[in-house]
Amino acid sequence: MSQSSDLFKKSSQIIPGGVNSPVRAFKSVGSKPFFVKAARGSRVIDADGKEYVDYVGSWGPMILGHAHPEVVEAICRAAERGTSYGAPTETEFEMAKAITEAIPSIEMVRMVSSGTEAVMSAVRLARAFTGKNAILKFAGCYHGHADSFLSGSAGSGLATFGIPASPGVPSALAELTMTVPYNDLEAVRATIREYKDILACAVIEPVAGNMGVVLPKEGFLAQLREITAKNGILLVFDEVITGFRLHYGGYQDLAGIKPDLTCLGKIIGGGLPVGAFGGRRDIMKMLAPSGPVYQAGTLSGNPLAMSAGLATLNVLKREDGYRKLEEKTVLLCNEMGLIFREKGVQVKINRAGSMFTPFFGPGPGEIQDYDCAKLSDTGLFSRFFGGMLKNGVSLPPSQFEASFVSFAHSNQDFELTAGACRKAVSAISKRR
Numbered sequence: 299m300s301q302s303s304d305l306f307k308k309s310s311q312i313i314p315g316g317v318n319s320p321v322r323a324f325k326s327v328g329s330k331p332f333f334v335k336a337a338r339g340s341r342v343i344d345a346d347g348k349e350y351v352d353y354v355g356s357w358g359p360m361i362l363g364h365a366h367p368e369v370v371e372a373i374c375r376a377a378e379r380g381t382s383y384g385a386p387t388e389t390e391f392e393m394a395k396a397i398t399e400a401i402p403s404i405e406m407v408r409m410v411s412s413g414t415e416a417v418m419s420a421v422r423l424a425r426a427f428t429g430k431n432a433i434l435k436f437a438g439c440y441h442g443h444a445d446s447f448l449s450g451s452a453g454s455g456l457a458t459f460g461i462p463a464s465p466g467v468p469s470a471l472a473e474l475t476m477t478v479p480y481n482d483l484e485a486v487r488a489t490i491r492e493y494k495d496i497l498a499c500a501v502i503e504p505v506a507g508n509m510g511v512v513l514p515k516e517g518f519l520a521q522l523r524e525i526t527a528k529n530g531i532l533l534v535f536d537e538v539i540t541g542f543r544l545h546y547g548g549y550q551d552l553a554g555i556k557p558d559l560t561c562l563g564k565i566i567g568g569g570l571p572v573g574a575f576g577g578r579r580d581i582m583k584m585l586a587p588s589g590p591v592y593q594a595g596t597l598s599g600n601p602l603a604m605s606a607g608l609a610t611l612n613v614l615k616r617e618d619g620y621r622k623l624e625e626k627t628v629l630l631c632n633e634m635g636l637i638f639r640e641k642g643v644q645v646k647i648n649r650a651g652s653m654f655t656p657f658f659g660p661g662p663g664e665i666q667d668y669d670c671a672k673l674s675d676t677g678l679f680s681r682f683f684g685g686m687l688k689n690g691v692s693l694p695p696s697q698f699e700a701s702f703v704s705f706a707h708s709n710q711d712f713e714l715t716a717g718a719c720r721k722a723v724s725a726i727s728k729r730r
Contacts, residue, residue, distance in 0.1 A: 300345075300346050301333070301344075301345035301346045302330070302331065302332040302333045302344055302345045302346060303330060305333045305345060306330050306331060306333065316331075317331065321694070321695060321696050321699065322695070324695045326676065326680070326695065326696050326697070327679070327680040327683045327684065327695045327696070328680050328684075329680075329683075329684060329687075329695070331695070332344040332345070332346075332348070332687075333345040335347075337352065337360075337364035337365060338363075338364050338365045339363045339364060339365070339706040340352060340363055340364075340704060340706040340707045340708065340711050341364070342354075342364070342692060348690075349690065350687070350690050350691060350692040351690060351691045351692065351707070351711045351714055351715055351718075352364070352692045353691070353692060353693050353694070353701040353702060353703065353715075354692055354693070354694050354701070354702070355702040355704055356569055357539075357564070357694070357699075357702075358507075358539050358543060358564040358565070358653075358700070358702050359563075359564040359565050359567060359568065359569050360569055360702070360704055360706075361542070361543060361565055361610070361614070361623075361652070361702070361704055361705065362568075362610060362613055362614075362704060362705050362706065363704045363705060363706025363707075364569075364706070366568075366609075366610070366613070366706075368609050368612075368613055369568045369569065369606050369609045369610055369613075371609075372568075372605040372606055372608070372609035373568075373570070373602055373605055373606050373609075375605065376389070376601045376602050376604075376605035376606075377602060379601070380601065381600075381601070381602055382596075382597060382600055382601065382602075383601065384596055386599070387599065387601050387604070389599075389601055389604040389605055389608060390409060390599040390604055392604075392608055393409065393566070393599075393604045393607060393608050393611075394407050394409070396608060396611050396612075396615075397562070397566065397574065397576065398576070400542070400546055400547050400548070400611070400615075401541075401547050401548050401550070401551065401560060401576075402547065402551065402556065403550060403556040403557055403558075403560060403577060403578075404560055404576035404577055405576070405577065405578055405579040405582065406576055406577070406579050406582035406583070407574050407575070407576030407582070408574065408575055408576065408582070408585060408593065408598075409572065409573075409574050409598045409599040409604070410572075410573040410574060410575065410593075410595055410598050411571050411572065411573060411595055411597050411598060411600070411603075412442070412563065412571055412572075412573045413441075413442050413536075413538035413561065413562075413563030413564070413573045414441075414442025414443055414444055414573070415442070415573050415595070416442075416538065416561040416562065416563060416573035416574055416575040417441040417442050417444065417447070417501065417534070417536055417538070417561045417575070418442065418444035418446070419575055419593045420499075420501075420534050420559045420561050420575040420577075421433055421444075421446060421498070421499060421501065421534070422591060422593065423559065423575075423581060423582075423584060423585065423591050423593075424498045424499035424532045424534060424558075424559065424581075425498045425499075426584055426590070426591045427498075427532065427581050427584055428498040428499070428530065428531070428532060430495070430496050430497060430498040431474050431496060431498060432474045432475070432476060432493055432496040432497045432498060433446060433474065433475055433476070433497070433498060433499055433500070433501060434476045434477075434478065434486070434489060434490070434493075434497055434499070434500040434501070434531070435447065435475060435476070435477055435478075435500070435501050435502070436477070436478060436479065436480040436501075436502050436503075436506075437477050437478065437479050437480060437667065437668040437669075438480055438506060438508065438509030438512070438667065438668025438671060438698075439480060439501075439502060439503045439506055439508060439509070439536070440503075440508035440509075441501055441503075441536050441538075441561075442538075445466075445467045445468065445471045446471055446474070446475055447475070447501075448467045474496075476489050476493060476497070479667045479668065479669065480502075480506055480509075480512060480514075480666070480667040480668060481512075481514060481515045481518050481666045481667050482667065483518060483521055483522070483525075486500075486522060486525060487525060490525060490526075490529050490531065494529045494530070494531065497529075497531045498531070498532060499526075499531060499532040499533065499534050499558075499559075500522065500526050500531055500532075500533055500534065501534040501536060502519075502522070502533075502534070502535065502536065503535075503536045503537075503539065503540070504519055504535050504536075504537065504540060504549045504550060504553065504555075505539075505540050505544065505549055505650045505653070507539040507540065507653060507699075507700040508539075508698065508699065508700075509668045509671045509698050510648060510655035510657060510665065510671050510674075510697065510698050510699065510700065511648040511649060511650050511653050511654055511655040511700045512648060512665055512666060512667065512668075512670075512671065513648065513650050513666075514553075515666065519553055519555050520553070520554075520555060523555050523556070523557070532558040532559060532581070533557040533558050533559075534557060534558065534559045534560070534561065535548075535549075535550055535555075535557040535559070535560045535561070536561045537549060537550065537560055537561060537562055538561055538562060538563035538564055538573065539563075539564060539653070539700070540650075540653075541560070541562040541563070541564070541565065541566070542562075542564075542565040542566065542610075542611065542614060543564070543565055543651065543652065543653065543702075544620070544650060544651035544652070544653070545620055545651070546614055546615060546618070546620065548560065548562075557577065558577050558578055558581060559575060559576070559577035559578070559581065560575065560576055560577055561573065561574070561575045562574040562575070562576075565607070565610060565611075565614075566607040566610070566611065567603045567606060567607045568603075568605075568606030568607045568608075568609055568610035569606060570600070570602055570603040570606045570607070571597075571600075571603060572600075572603045572604075572607055617705070619705060620651070620652075623651070623652045623703065623704075623705060624651050624652060626652075626703055626707065626712070627649060627651065627652045627653075627654060627703045628649070629712065630654075630703065630712050630715065630716075631647045631649050631654050633712070633716050633719075634647065634656065634715075634716070634719050635647055637716065637719050637720050637723055638656075638723060641723045641724060641726070641727045642727065643658075643678075643723050643726055643727060644658070644659060644660050645657065645658050646663070646664075646665055648665050652702060652703040652704075653700045653701070653702055653703075654700065654701050654703075655697075655698075655699070655700055655701060656679070656682070657671065657674045657697070658674050658675040658676075658678040658679045658682065658697070659673065659674050659675030659678055660675075661673030661674060661675065671697075671698060674697050676697045678726065679697040681722075681725070681726050682722050682723070682726060683695060684722075685718070685721060685722025685723075685725050685726065686715075686718050686719065686722050688721075688722075689717070689718035689721050689722060690714060690718060691714070691715050691718040691719075
């Protein structure tokens with residue numbers, strides 16, 4: 299028995315499903331997970347010593363690669379001063395300043411400990427500011443596991459396991475959540491016409507990353523901004539994945555759109571647990587202790603996480619290499635697409651910047667919403683995933699997740715990935 303198999307067996311006795319986040323169990327790809335022992339740059343090493351080119355990147359935050367020297371140094375320096383104080387620090391201010399300078403719509407920001415907490419808090423604030431209780435969300439977008447977002451069709455692990463909602467979510471909360479298809483302005487307009495008097499906010503991933511990568515149609519976000527503003531509904535951008543991943547100022551800066559509130563995570567923690575939400579000053583000043591809306595967290599603005607995130611942002615700002623990172627990702631996706639075509643395997647690769655998802659099967663044409671994504675052949679993806687893993691490439695273990703390219707990925711990594719892809723696709727072709 300391998301070390302990973304042994305660890306998974308032991309873990310399953312004391313951790314539900316053997317993992318601390320469902321998708322890690324590899325259940326949707328009909329396999330068992332490998333356990334990571336170490337990671338550096340573009341590679342992860344499992345408990346048995348096998349090395350993989352990694353496109354999971356801790357689900358997005360490792361844009362500089364694993365164990366980047368400047369990030370590790372910042373964490374070590376901070377740890378020497380203490381790991382948590384329960385008191386404010388200068389580093390929190392520096393992080394807040396970096397975020398507000400980078401993202402024009404964020405005039406004030408509050409640090410939290412996860413993306414889930416960020417979106418949950420933003421929605422509470424939106425409800426208080428507008429005096430309304432209902433929210434509008436988009437099918438296939440995942441905004442964490444707070445109760446309000448586990449009704450209707452959610453993305454990420456819920457998409458992976460085909461669960462439309464979760465037991466334990468009160469029906470009263472589900473009734474306050476309206477779900478419409480992503481990229482469907484007519485559905486948005488119809489819902490707002492009927493429910494505008496009770497809708498506090500519309501929450502959206504500007505580029506979806508949790509039903510696989512799905513891009514907004516041209517003009518969709520701009521018109522969503524116009525519709526919500528006209529009807530007194532706050533627009534909340536969930537940029538937990540896209541913030542600082544596609545552009546230093548977030549996807550909203552690329553699109554030229556100013557949401558009322560923005561949620562961040564992943565990269566601003568540099569690999570440590572962090573989230574943040576921010577936006578218009580008049581809205582944010584309603585938060586305690588400035589205002590009546592309560593939100594708190596003992597580990598909010600944790601000095602280790604702030605130091606790691608700030609070091610990451612400093613490197614990103616200094617290097618300004620987003621165009622090069624996107625070019626690398628384009629070349630990788632083009633090479634993979636060529637291999638799929640040569641072998642006669644039908645695949646549609648969706649890409650946004652350094653994020654990409656291959657959707658398998660004849661069903662998907664243009665993947666523009668969750669219904670389109672669900673037409674993908676998950677069995678075919680599972681076989682591809684297994685073939686890639688066997689040949690030293692780690693992809694997200696779900697058809698409905700994004701893969702991430704980092705600055706640490708090299709030409710050698712891409713050559714190894716292309717070789718693994720050829721072998722995996724050849725094996726698929728032989729079985730068909």
